[in-house]
Amino acid sequence: MSALGELQRLGTSKGGPPRKRDNKAAFLFLLPWFAGLLLITAGPIVASLALSFTDYNLIQPPEFNGLDNINRMFSDERLHRSLGVTFIYVFVSVPLQLIAALGLAILLDRGLRGLAFYRSAFYLPSLLGSSVAIAVLWRQIFGAEGLLNQILGIFGIAGKGWISDPDTALSTLIVLNVWTFGAPMVIFLAGLRQIPVMYYEAASVDGASRWTQFRKITVPLLSPIIFFNLVLQIIHAFQSFTQAFVVSGGTGGPSDSTLFYTLYLYERGFSRFDMGYASALAWLLLIIIAGFTAINFWAAKRWVFYDD
Amino acid sequence: MTDLKERAVPIDTTGDPAPPRFVLPGWITSTVKHAALILFALVMLYPVIWMVVSSLRPNNEIFRSPGLVLDSLQVSNYSTGWNALAEPFGHYMLNSALVVLGCIVGNLVSCSMAAYAFARLEFSGKKWWFAIMLMTIMLPIHVLIVPQYIIFSNLGWVNTFLPLIVPKLLATDAFFVFLMVQFIRGLPRELDEAARIDGAGHPRIFLQVILPLMLPALATTTIFTFIWTWNDFFSQLIYLTDPQMYTVPVALRSFVDATVATSWGSMFAMSVVSLLPIFLAFLVGQRYLIKGIATTGIK
Structure with missing residues (x-):
């Protein structure tokens, strides 16, 4: 069962018969984890909420400035730009990536010879995709004289500088994210394997077409996995940083067309050391991600189907 | 299963019978x-x-x-x-290797301990702590990075590997805790009971019974930590600003910015070198990678 499944169920589980508690041993085993929660995760979240209401440059002590940072957000046009860029990136690339993942998983399902080979070939880009090296490669491929234009040239098509054109720069990053569909594909493959073959056999006997079988058997029975992939890939895409940073040379350019939210956060916090505003930006990101995750969980009640 | 009969099986067959197809x-x-x-x-x-x-x-x-x-x-x-940068590229590979090694050891020790507690021990508020742990899996590092940076810079840890390694020693990669909890739950409890009857306490059950049996989960953790840490750019870019301390991703990026478009050949060469360990890890550990993401499902 996935982490999300556990989380959904925790709210409804009744819990078994009471067992002997072992608080002391548990505390010792969890000591590193508790320390991490306090110092590395929960503590910093609270701290950054407090810093959101300050002006802080790391050198002078933080200075309370009320709602200044929030007011600034409303008039910060680069912030609005970065939100727009990030939303387009997330809501275009994640559906495309999941459609590719599901399509390939269905093609590869059940007794196909060479399955292990295909699975590896499609999965490998997921491992490489977040590296600086692949971002370097992308910069060459979509450059004015890059690989893509060389190949287009063979067919007599004139290319352009895909990365230097603000209209297409973001698309090259979307392509890169779709390219890493292998990880969700592997999860879909594992899920498809859980669907009993007899459902399809029964449906075939009743004369159901492949498409009907897909809609009435595969999609409902796979829906928890589709949901899982959707939630995680959305969260993941909101956090993309490396590719946009390397491809744009750290600027989010041209004309802020690849200014991902995380790039803007990095620029405010770690180039300008505008830590108060960066904290407020970090909290806004948390609220946005939590909001979309909550919407996903809420919508899940309507379309995700649990088998037990 | 009763639900399923209602929702999945009634296939729409009311249309005309399909014509015979070629x-x-x-x-x-x-x-x-x-x-x-x-x-x-x-x-x-x-x-x-x-x-x-x-x-x-x-x-x-x-x-x-x-x-x-x-x-x-x-x-x-x-x-x-x-030899294009201040140090030979091997220097950055070594830095990356040190960070990776620290992170692997940290994750193996701290995550397995936490997982044992969540999978095998009963304690007050367990359900809530477990829910919190699951939620931290989904927590973006960008939300934490500003206060973390302030803490680590006050400790004088900027431009050391400590900000990259110490969090792993504190089980903050909750994904692996979850992966190991799942694995331990699958081990028969009779083994623990037998050890307890023989007089073993929790530390001994953990070290001598559970740990040896969870080697596959430890292997999965090792290989994912290796690949993720080797590729990680964001936190290494923030904490390592001294060229002496650069890891492979940060060095490669400084190479790109320094050379612009003049020497793609050598840039590609070092990109290939930087991907080689990932590729080898993929070849060696494919089985664990596929299993790891198939059972718990995160890239």
Whole structure:
């Protein structure tokens, strides 16, 4: 069962018969984890909420400035730009990536010879995709004289500088994210394997077409996995940083067309050391991600189907 | 299962009976399918293969040769690239290796301890702590990075590997805690009971019974930590600003910005070098990688 499944169920589980508690041993085993929660995760979240209401440059002590940072957000046009860029990136690339993942998983399902080979070939880009090296490669491929234009040239098509054109720069990053569909594909493959073959056999006997079988058997029975992939890939895409940073040379350019939210956060916090505003930006990101995750969980009640 | 009967099985068969269809012989459809899949795999991997080939070409040819045929073998890109930065590239590889090693040890020790508690011990508020742990899996590092940076810079840890390694010693990669909890839950409890009857306490049950049995989960953790840490750019970029301390991703990025478009050959060469450990880890640990993401499902 996935982490999300556990989380959904925790709210409804009744819990078994009471067992002997072992608080002391548990505390010792969890000591590193508790320390991490306090110092590395929960503590910093609270701290950054407090810093959101300050002006802080790391050198002078933080200075309370009320709602200044929030007011600034409303008039910060680069912030609005970065939100727009990030939303387009997330809501275009994640559906495309999941459609590719599901399509390939269905093609590869059940007794196909060479399955292990295909699975590896499609999965490998997921491992490489977040590296600086692949971002370097992308910069060459979509450059004015890059690989893509060389190949287009063979067919007599004139290319352009895909990365230097603000209209297409973001698309090259979307392509890169779709390219890493292998990880969700592997999860879909594992899920498809859980669907009993007899459902399809029964449906075939009743004369159901492949498409009907897909809609009435595969999609409902796979829906928890589709949901899982959707939630995680959305969260993941909101956090993309490396590719946009390397491809744009750290600027989010041209004309802020690849200014991902995380790039803007990095620029405010770690180039300008505008830590108060960066904290407020970090909290806004948390609220946005939590909001979309909550919407996903809420919508899940309507379309995700649990088998037990 | 009762739900399923209501929702999945009633297939819509009210339409006209399907006309008899012409069906292609099985071997033709299967050949077409394999040809399409192989072609698609080739398109997917082509850029990477092309980069490897191009790293062996002279600079001026990289922008003229979309193909994969090499006229001559130019190894000099590798020696130029290796020595293009302040330190030989091996220096950055060593830095990365140290960070990776620290993170692996940290994750193995701290996550397995936490997982044992969540999987085998009863304690007050367990349900809530477990829910919190699951939620931290989804927590973006960007939300934490500002206060973390303030803490670590006050400790004087900027430009050391400590900000990268210490969080792993504190089980903050909750994904692995969850993966190990799942694994331990699958181990028969009779083994613990037998050890307890023999007088073993929790530390001994953990070390001598559970740990040896969870080697596959530890292997999965090792290999994912290796790949994620080796690729990690964001936190290494923030904490390592002294060129002496650069890891591979940060060094590679400084290389890109320094050389602009003049020496793609050596840049490709070092990119290939930087991907080599990932590729080897993939070859060696494929089984664990596939299993790991298939059972718990995160990239």
